[in-house]
Amino acid sequence: MKLVECSVTHNLRVRPEYHILGLECGELGSIEPGQFITVSVDSVEMVLRRPFSIYRVFENRGVIEIFFKVVGKGTKALSELKEGMAVSVLGPLGKGFPLYEGVTAVLLSRGVGLASLALLGDKLKGLKSRVVTIASFKGRDADLASDNEYVKSFSDEVIVLYDEDRSSDVENVRYLLNKVKPDVVYTCGSKRLVRLLKELPYEAYVAWEERMGCAVGACRSCAVRTVAGYKLTCYDGPVFNVRDLIL
């Protein structure tokens, strides 16, 4: 974990409200899929740093990308960053996903939660696992997967679901998972999906999200209830076995 001043290499608006921000940070140390960084937006009015999953890594160039949705003041400010501007980055933080070789894995994402799973898909592909990406979105105009070359590059199959045609209904997701019969499922912080995975027999991990203070395991702000009592999302997680979480 390092605290570094990074410089913005690019800030792409991929959809209204969705941005991919490239940050040249030099050597951050080895990065596990599922780990995250925090960035500082402004240190007086907006005191807290914002956490984001590491979406993609360009190791040779010392560049990482985060993929975020504009939801409030902080992400608004980040969406306005221009090339060359400096951003304070802390990371990599937390513990990543367990990786398996030669298995069938489903990445089950909801919305921009895809950002927490992409780097994992990339790694799994390298480990010769079969990657089925099931990505659910509100509507077609929020679809972050269909045109996404990166996601296609590591996915053996990409299944896109929408609320607007009800294909994202839990029952349909259950049906799809049961059809794939994965060895392992990875998901992000949608409570609905985590609940579903708790019911199904597949090994499953989630990248959890909780409001954070320090993001390094010191302040105990980011507690999440597990079968072993409260755990810290930033330090013990953000990746948890879905069966350990008590929602």
Add this chain to the structure above:
Amino acid sequence: MKLVECSVTHNLRVRPEYHILGLECGELGSIEPGQFITVSVDSVEMVLRRPFSIYRVFENRGVIEIFFKVVGKGTKALSELKEGMAVSVLGPLGKGFPLYEGVTAVLLSRGVGLASLALLGDKLKGLKSRVVTIASFKGRDADLASDNEYVKSFSDEVIVLYDEDRSSDVENVRYLLNKVKPDVVYTCGSKRLVRLLKELPYEAYVAWEERMGCAVGACRSCAVRTVAGYKLTCYDGPVFNVRDLIL
């Protein structure tokens, strides 16, 4: 007085730490020399608007200029504004200098206080008065008058004084004023100069500076002591007869 969103037309760094900011505000109404505007920098962390004299007016283009020194967080932020950015401007505010036709007037400024007197010089020139500008600065690298074409355009004479060669000493200023024997002297908020003018027999006015809240005469934050009790710098001033002020 209007509250308008203006757009930055230019932001010139004339010396390290000194900027001229051009603002296209459309029709603000008639502007008297000595009046000021306030600009909003950020409305959460930096709650207060910042007051600046109106330095110059380009009536036909609906553009005004302010001339400011970077002294703290607000002016730092203003110094970083780029062309086309929006700035909230309130003005024109306060009461300006009394104007005289066909007289000999001295503009006696200190540092960036020149910004409060320039528009006045321009007006006096139009009124066929003789304008002697005496501008005092810390050192040659903070000299804002010598190369200033605008100041030269309205001044019949420009006398520049420095601390570094002690030409700005009060006694020398006294000597110079007594040599010019002006009908009226206009100055800005240097206490030392106001004290000197109180001792001299010339009619004299000062553009006073005090910390402000509302800037429109409602909150009573900007009190300045006068022979008639506290007056409001933003509303009764910022221009006062030096003899009315109690320092």
Add this chain to the structure above:
Amino acid sequence: MELDLSVEIAGLKLKNPVMNASGTYDPLRYESLVDPNLLGAVVLKSLTLNPREGNPPPRIVEVACGIVNSIGIQNEGVEEFIKVKVPLLRKFKEATFIASVAGLTPNEFAEVVEALEGVDIFKAYEINTSCPNLEKGGVNCALDERCIQQVTKAVRGKTNKPVIVKLAPDVTDIVAIAKVAVDAGADALTIANTYRALVVDLKSRKPILHNVTGGLSGPAIKPITLRLVYEVVKALDVPVIASGGITSANDALEYLLVGAKAVQIGTMNFVRHDIMIKIIEGIKKFMVDEGIKDIKEFIGTLRT
């Protein structure tokens, strides 16, 4: 959709729940920017019996997300106010005026109210208890339950108009002090004034305000004052007007959600001079978006 923004506070009908906070707005000086007829109410600057010249400058300083002020209740005194200012205010025919009353002894509050009783434009009194009490060696009346009681009783004895007691926020137990005011006859409470604060300058090694300490206001204080309003509304059956750090319609709505019947805008009047009008518009927009016809149905609906 026909929206009903009106609220009633101790019999006082307001066309909407948005008013200014005392000392931060003057309908005459803001005339070209804000139409006071559109506001829920207009609260005037606090008045004392005799003219007060206020504290020497500097009187205001900016801090992170706020300002600290020590005006010292500069005002012309109630007599001059009635003679000079009231006639000028009459032109705002649709405005609802509330007088703000201050004093250096409990009795002075009563005398100011007495002097104002004949002035028909005032529909209610707000009692600014954050004044030094000279009978008690200058301690802040608002921090002293006994003083709050005396002042409220003294004022209550002089008028049948609604008496709104404005409390200080920086007390150990706001409910206890609120209860004292209510028991002594307050019809409503304004919660709250500014927080005692200090700002110093490293270069000169001196306090920045001439008065040394001052009162903190602005966005910085909102979470604390919101908690105060929450506590009082939960504990007592008295209408509360909220004052503290409101910068937007959302901030105003948060106070209403917690149970305030109306809100006051203070510091933000210095920043965006037309903010009160913007906040009224923002509340309307929220009501439309959320399908709320009557703001009274929204007030106090916090779910805990």
Add this chain to the structure above:
Amino acid sequence: MELDLSVEIAGLKLKNPVMNASGTYDPLRYESLVDPNLLGAVVLKSLTLNPREGNPPPRIVEVACGIVNSIGIQNEGVEEFIKVKVPLLRKFKEATFIASVAGLTPNEFAEVVEALEGVDIFKAYEINTSCPNLEKGGVNCALDERCIQQVTKAVRGKTNKPVIVKLAPDVTDIVAIAKVAVDAGADALTIANTYRALVVDLKSRKPILHNVTGGLSGPAIKPITLRLVYEVVKALDVPVIASGGITSANDALEYLLVGAKAVQIGTMNFVRHDIMIKIIEGIKKFMVDEGIKDIKEFIGTLRT
């Protein structure tokens, strides 16, 4: 220039006046970013007798220039702490550790101190009085003079190490409560903890924190806590450690100017994780610029 940054608080020598605030920093988790040996002191997270799991999430929320938290003193209990954590801390050989003690009854504080007495790495105790007092129906001990007195006395009876009582800021009269602590045996005071606050969400119409209210910290509170330190230093002859909204060397220096003997950094440890080191460097730079050789010559030199 040879700079002397050392200060002494009730016999406890600190190499410089900069330490962390309890609950906002952990020397092990920050190890790659901050060398705890360089700090004036390291204050650990508050400990209770038994393990406490803390409040359900959300536990933290951002507000203008601050955060509001309700962790609920989640901790492993003093026994587990001594067994597991203390051995790990021993590697920081040059660090000065202060234990933070909490409890749900006055007696519990004493028991925690008793349990810690044998642990040589602790050079002093900070008593976090901002805890619900179960003997008094859960009211916050820090707001109750009687409870402050009982807790201080109970702790004082168990140790000869310096006892630093940490007070709550949101009280009517900080000097009165500080005096109670000092009279009951406190060697020093930490001023102050967080301010009770509330944050609500308009969409869900619910409080954001599961615990409803929480404590406000960060830059927003600095002017208020600075005033508290000023009042206590002026009134009482007791060393004060300041805690509240420090973001920079200048903020730290302002507290020292007013008379605090040392300062604690809390919330800002979340924002710039190496801030305490930066602040120590900034203080040194200020001393060089202003020609101050010994920080003790600067402390308390405010001119009013």
